[in-house]
Amino acid sequence: MIDPQVEQYWLGRRADGSYKDGGVDLYLGGAEHAVLHLLYARFWHKVLYDLGYVTAPEPFARLFNQGMIQSYAYQDSRGAYIPYDEIEFRGEDAYRKKTGEKLTAAVEKMSKSKGNVVNPDAIIQEYGADTLRLYEMYMGPLEASKPWNTRDIIGVHRLLQRIWRLVVEPVDAQNPDAGWRLNPRIGDEDQPQLERLLHKTIRKVQEDIERFAFNTAIAQMFVWTQQAQKSDRIGRSQIERFLRVLAPFAPHIAEELWHRLGHETTITLEPWPEYDPALTVDETVEIAVQINGKVRGRITIPADASEDQIIEAARADERIATALSGRQLRRTIVVPRRLVNLIVG
Structure with a gap:
């Protein structure tokens, strides 16, 4: 059931014979876990605590309940739910393909019976796994329930496209099959107008990760990317540090661009970039x-x-x-x- 070495971390004794503190730093799960797994896990931990086998009265140092990703469900005039493959979208409105009837929309829990289940495999097939990851984190605060809207996913997809073109450009703009080369705007000198904003970005993303505010962390990446697009030159060190910030959010594109910059080792082994507090304060x-x-x-x-x-x-x-x-x-x-x-x- 469990590796003996892992078990020793939880229940093993120190050299002096006392028990180790062990335990889980963070329990992240839906609110429904409070009456299912969480209740069960706390019960058995407290049994072990009362018997003197563990030192902490609680099994989890911190509990965080994430919100539920919901989806729009569409009904016709009879109240029947219409699946997505039978719907035609015209602007903000939805119509049934067969009859042309305008449908009413409501945010509901994903359910096959309501025809509003979103298949992540289809999203990955069309936009890639990094886009799916970014969109899920960018939808809103982690603790809030929010509706999935596939039409909104293009925003973060375009962000990744912009980041891609910051590092590489097509060899032949008229022939997409000709391949990609390193963007000539990348040089050895850091650009002052990007450097201060990069330090702010590193600090902002770092602090947002610690408080699970992934949506605002990604918003800050939008800001730096837009500013970098306007710059005639980008320092190699600057784009490399930005990719290290991006990597936990979009690991696949970050890894690919990291290697295109000439690195042979994986970006996942790189340390988190440091920031200068003095450069995070506006002059x-x-x-x-x-x-x-x-x-x-x-x-x-x-x-x-x-x-x-x-x-x-x-x-x-x-x-x-x-x-x-x-x-x-x-x-x-x-x-x-x-x-x-x-x-x-």
């Missing part, structure tokens, strides 16, 4: 300038500007100065890094 920020609570303009100021400096910069702005002309400044309200409100009489 400047844009804030709104309000007069009596209404936004009249925006100014860019140093991120560490004092309240006096913020007020001075706001009053020096040409549009704000015109709006303040002939009026007495009675009070100021400063919300750091967000806005300054000038109260005038």
Whole structure:
């Protein structure tokens, strides 16, 4: 049933004869597990704890319940469920192919009887496993239930296509069978405009992974990829560090691009890239300038500007100065890094 060495981790004694702490760091499962496996597992662990065979009163250090992936189910006027292969989509609306009848949609638990089961094999066949992985993580917060919509999967698929073209380009744009070569935009020098954003991305993704916020981690990858697309040059070190960030989310394309960059070892053995905290803080920020609570303009100021400096910069702005002309400044309200409100009489 279990490898003896693994069993020793759970129940084995230390050199001094005391029992090891053992246990599971994280239990990740659906809420229904609370009355099924989780209840069963906790019962037997507590039996062992009461008998003195384990040292921790609980078997799992942390419990996280993920939400359920649901799907749209479509019904006709009789209330009968119509399977996807009998539906034609026109914009946001669904129609039955045979009759042309417009169908009503509702988010339901996936069920064969409702005809709304999504076969992951079909998604992988058309878009690839990495796209499926990314879409599942990008759908929303892990703990929330959310509806699957195959029409939305193209967004993350295009993200992977953009990342692919950051590293390689077609040998012959007119002949897709001619193969791919390393993108000539990749050079030895890191680009300053990408470097600061890359450090922010590494930090953001790292922190989001630790709190299971995979959707916002992927959103940050969108941001860096879009900025890299606009850059004339990309440092080799920069794209390599980005691929190491991408690898846990889309391992297949990350591995392929890693080897196309000339590496012979697998990217899965590479360490997580480090970030410089100083580069994750913006040097400047844009804030709104309000007069009596209404936004009249925006100014860019140093991120560490004092309240006096913020007020001075706001009053020096040409549009704000015109709006303040002939009026007495009675009070100021400063919300750091967000806005300054000038109260005038």
